Amino acid sequence: MFLETVAREGATFFHLAPLAVFVPLLGALVNGLIGRRLGERGVALVAVTASGFAFLVAVLQALSLTVHPEGAVVPVAEWITIGELRIAWAQQIDTLSVTMMLVVSGVGTLIHIYAVSYMHYDVRYKGDPGRYARFFAYFNLFIAMMMILVTGDSYLTLFVGWEGVGLCSFLLIGFWYEMDILGRPSTANARAAMKAFVVNRVGDAGFLLAMFLMFWFFGSLQFREVFEKVPEVAQAQPWVLLAITLLLLLGVTGKSAQIPLFVWLPDAMAGPTPVSALIHAATMVTAGVYLVTRSHEIYAAVPEAQAVVAVVGGLTALVAASMAVAQYDIKKVLAYSTISQLGFMVAAVGMGAFVAGMFHLVTHAFFKALLFLGSGSVIIALERAHHPLPEEGGHGHDHDHEEHKAHGEHEPFNPQDMRIMGGLMRRIPVTGWTYIIGSLALAGIPPLAGFWSKDEILLEAKHLQPVVYGLLSAAAFLTAFYIFRQVFMVFFGQPRSEAAAHAVESPRLMTGVLLVLALLSLTGGFLNTPWFHPFGQWLEHTLKEVEALPFDPLVAGISTGVGLVAIGLAWLTYRGTFAWSRWEQDPLQSLLKGLFDFLQASWHWDDLYQVVFVRGYRALAGFLAFAVDWTFWHDWFHDVVVAGGFRRISRFLSQPIDLGIIDGIANGLGNSVQGLALTLRRWQTGYVRNYALAVMFGVVGMLVYILWAIR
């Protein structure tokens, strides 16, 4: 076979790597420029092909790496040349970046396929061809940017991709910018997008400062050159490395939604569900984990920073998991879950367990994409039951509006609210079963993907950072609890609304993707079991650390046991709700009371930021606007100093100078001429004889003078 031949003979496809960026970019351009005219099918074909091609390129890179595991640096273009400074855009192909490429383009392509159907059924879509094309243009642009991010051979190139995916995230969170998640006219989605963008800026500032420091002390931003100088700088100025690693961590907390900058991710759920799956679960948010892994040589030199990263990750894992317990929005649960799982990864890479972190990144991409897409399938199922599309023989939206008018102000239909779900297992079995598989994987039940990766992290944590081990174990308990709380609320018991009772299974295209991802979630863990770990060996070429710890039945047993106990507790707690046909008080709320509300409000973290930063910022802005700008600059400086001073100078110039001196000169001249004329006019008698006499006297006088002169 062709590929085998290639692998045997050692031909490399490294030079094809730029295509992984340019083909999705081309897809984005095509859909962005002429997508409106291509129709839904054309747009979908272009987008899926572009993304699939990127996956193909990634696979070819992986094949080449099996022969040349050392990888290659593929120059793409001269980028910045200023005097001595030369920064080329080059792609670094090694096992780490190709792992990311495979995940991004592979899961990305699956989500593209899913979105083809999902976006069609989204009630907000309403057949606008421009919207459909725009969505896929953004999606392809995201893949291209993510490829730049993961293949860049310098921090600067990485940063370009980093900002590019941030932009796509902003564009896609605010995709329905003119409405809120219920489709009512509102700026809520636009505000959510803005929040994500602004919060990420805070992290990016950290990243930028880290790059400045790096450039100053290392003289380069290229990975290889920077890493070569790490021991040297560690000797001379250890604080530089500490500062760089902590500033990078700030960037990571922004992009990967860690404490303290995680607050944007729950709001990012305003985007369409495939966006949440692709960007805010599987790929973009893992960029921070990738960044730390990529910088492992720097982090390895600063154990203090490693401890900080690990603790931040562990705390985030626990805190976010606790928040997920009390959510009612099906996607919010998954959002907090994502934050929590990212915490696991960040903790792992912080401890130095880079392989474990990357492994969890990959498996998490599988099962969290599955869960998000499953939640999207649930949402669509409810929406289609509530107001079917016209082509499905319903009255569509008109019916909905009439209903609203007839009943006046009643609770708007929210297809993401788990309280109106229930009993969906019977209505949408494929979604249900795949969702349970994803949940088991997330809960870490063997032998699913999540078990192996989480177990590896816990194992490493037990050896490296016992405190973090405690945090993560507690988080693992909550994880299993909240995800099965969700499963029980959504799929078990009685339907708690008309829509839930009439939910329709999603089209084959969507369920097909769910099945593929379910398969990956079932088997993905075998990439790296304690006994057989090709994934670790694969990454070893780039990361060099790795000696896999021996399997510890105690750790595995505890984590499995904790997961099973949590599932059992969730069952006991929510068993009572199975008989309800309308949602009553949450059993957990009756149990925890105030604590539940505290968790539901996500520890009032947002409110804290609202008070401290938003209000503080507004107060500062108000102070600057009113006190400094208005009162000081406008009222005092402008009015008093500038205008007043000008008025005083002009008054001085006009009164004494202009009226006094200038006019004095002019009038005096006039007056004196007038006076002279008044004197002289008396000579002008008008009598000819007077003039004649004057002439005669004149002549006589002249004669006398002449005669006297020539005497």
Next chain:
Amino acid sequence: MVPTSFYVFLAALLFTIGAVTVLVRRNTLIIYMGIELMLNAANLAFVAFARQFGDVAGQLFVFFVITVAAAEVAVGLALIVTIFHTKHSVDIDAISDLKG
């Protein structure tokens, strides 16, 4: 032969009479006569000196003066007629409109 000084005295006398006439009389026509008298006094002096020095330049000047006097009389009389038309008088003091 009558000495030149006699002519010069006569010319001076005529000139004085003419000048006084111009200064003291108010009738425009009389004033004109005074002017003519002064011109001719000058002519007389020219001729007298021409004879004394045997130089015809003096006589030549007299012709110029006569010509200019003729032109002056023509213009002057036209003026007087116009003045009489507007003022119904030839009194020189009546035309003092250019008084300052």
